[in-house]
Amino acid sequence: MRGKNNLAAFFSPSSIALVGASVSPGKISGVILESLMNSFSGALYPVNPRYGEVMGLKCYPSIEAIGSPIDLAVYALGAEAIPGAVLEAGRNVKGAIVVSGGFAETGPKGAEIEKALKEAARAAGVRVIGPNCMGIYDTVSGLDTFFIPKERVRRPESGGLSIISQSGSFAVTAMDELATDGIGVARVVSYGNKSDVDEADCLDFLADDPETKAIAIYIESIQDGRRFVEAASRCSARKPVMAVKVGKGASGISAARSHTGAIAGRYEIYKAAFRKAGIIELDGYEDFLVACKALGLTTGGAGKRIMIITDGGGMGVNIADACEEMGLSVPALPEEVSDELRSLFPEYFTIGNPLDLTGSATDESFALALSKTMSGDFYDMVIVAALWGPPALTDNLPGMLAQKPGFTEKPIIACTPGGAYSRERIRLFHEAGLPAFSTPEAAVRAAAVLSKAGVRR
């Protein structure tokens, strides 16, 4: 049943049945139905023997009663009812997403139900995502089984990043952060207990998916290490693949076991597997988000040489420190560049790397500094740390930087620490296509990820 091409039912379904559809919009199935009615343009069939109609759609007593085969069935029933429902649907369904909990993650009784689900799926010849998961949020197909209302968790717009995650809450939270920050995604898959479809299956699909430009993976445990490394290697040869593995220390491992019934295993083994598979290793939640923002908006740089341009001397020093701590270099300005800058700028600007434009900075001085330092082959990436105190700085700055005066490829990372005024400016950078971060450390972490993503190519 394994193979790289049989996940199409999940990622480009033309028909969806929602099993356990409910007339109550607050329930899990109600949230899913509402989302699908808004975003999915294919055929949509609520299934529940108790209702003739749900939210204005005709409701069917069973999948069989729909009368034609269905690409995807989404199950929102109590755990115990699911194996039977999957068996009953039989070959009328290609793919099943089981969002319900109450399986192996709850103990021996749930593990028995999960075993029955696997057997039912095998008998019916259906692939399964879940159980105990959020399912799929997909801006390409319009599928959205994430059962949390949009008021609480925003949905990202269309973009080139795909996220696959064992933890539903991790996927949900990352999606919400990216949506709030204006970063788009292609596909987000939460597979929970992964009774069938796992990260390797998803990687097989995403490797060939033209909509997916970069992939971020959240891992608690991997069962089949060899298959994972094969799939990830194939994928990372085509696009950047990044992964965070949680459950590293003793407490984390024990917590991960409780969470999805998984044995987390020694972290060193994962590190080695990541290296072998060409996966960029991420440290934890913060690093995961930074990486998603960076590769959701830009592509990798070709090396580790960082130029720092700022209007706040202290912030520049902090960024230089963080670069060295994270294995990046901050080479001094070449003499010809510093001579030219000295002739162009007032004498109280600090000409060096970091380059400090002081409180007299203007949009134009930032753009000029960018052009003069980045047009030669001296640096691979630039971190522009703009504090918004200087009165001459305007909201045109992000757009002026994004023109990349004098160069084309090298990534620009913005850093704009501060309160309300600065935080609102982050979105302006994102709209201009430049990843922007609230702290020096996050900006440097982004540079480190981009440098790894670029070197990989």
Place this chain on the structure above:
Amino acid sequence: MRGKNNLAAFFSPSSIALVGASVSPGKISGVILESLMNSFSGALYPVNPRYGEVMGLKCYPSIEAIGSPIDLAVYALGAEAIPGAVLEAGRNVKGAIVVSGGFAETGPKGAEIEKALKEAARAAGVRVIGPNCMGIYDTVSGLDTFFIPKERVRRPESGGLSIISQSGSFAVTAMDELATDGIGVARVVSYGNKSDVDEADCLDFLADDPETKAIAIYIESIQDGRRFVEAASRCSARKPVMAVKVGKGASGISAARSHTGAIAGRYEIYKAAFRKAGIIELDGYEDFLVACKALGLTTGGAGKRIMIITDGGGMGVNIADACEEMGLSVPALPEEVSDELRSLFPEYFTIGNPLDLTGSATDESFALALSKTMSGDFYDMVIVAALWGPPALTDNLPGMLAQKPGFTEKPIIACTPGGAYSRERIRLFHEAGLPAFSTPEAAVRAAAVLSKAGVRR
């Protein structure tokens, strides 16, 4: 001239002269005058021979012309004019804040002017803060010489945290972040080139200051290490003192030299001095902010044993990992506690540490979990990681947690990652007096700082 009691003119002035007052509200002196007119209730004298009146206040041609001694003079003039002005004011002034740049940080010519400023100050018997600094923002005295308009940089309300910083931009940015997040401050001092008043002088004052409950220091370089260690030791015996030293690696050190003309020195020396002085060492900007938020809202915990309560399993695992990485422990639940919790909670809750209340979490289940795990002597601190997906969670949660059901002293740290909805909830936690963070890593960093601050007592 040194001594712990002669900074009173800076921290409780009854009269202030603004030298270089301008009729143009956009200029540095205009911003300062506007701030002072709003926040300072003592006598306020604009000084500028070119005007008879500035912003409705009588303007004096010189400090001497005011006709009575002044506690504090704020100089917003071109660098070259300042030594003469200080000398002219002579003994009519007790303290001087020189916000202007153009001194040692700009090169040999500026260094000459700074030397002249020092000589003038010595001759006049006046203490100087600056030059090349933002001066003082003080919620106790109402002094505010930070010359960036409030639209761009917010001012924190009254609180117990004091910040002293060599870098003006660092102080400004931290203030803005704290104000936006609803964390108050007592005094913020930016002393820039510290031609006279330095961190040791400020520490001497703050040690005896009843308004200051905790102190955070930003350091690029320290000249008199022995005096610093003495002052910091005396201070840290009374209240938590935290410090970040930037300019650690080669690039950072060279950047710091350009920034304030300071020789940053080897980081190991600072580490040893911090240890000797009982200072809590902070890593960089992120760590500095986290520490300010934590000790701005709560006091230290007595140890390193962390309880984790969450409604998102993946987040719990991530927090457990981060605790171990940062030297904290995540002890398992004592058997009697887990037995009791098992009898109280549904079987699909994961009873352990982390304790996972799942998507079925309610305000009440969080409060009950808090009470049962924290009322005995099993843990020193608790991290409550609330994801806002669960529909039953309400805005009452922070207030219910803040009642600390069944215990009194131990700190509660909230972690609430996510997008717009979650970010807005951070303020609710702060209003309830609980420090709250957007990422697991930041919450754990806060726990690490609080554990050091508590053990210190």
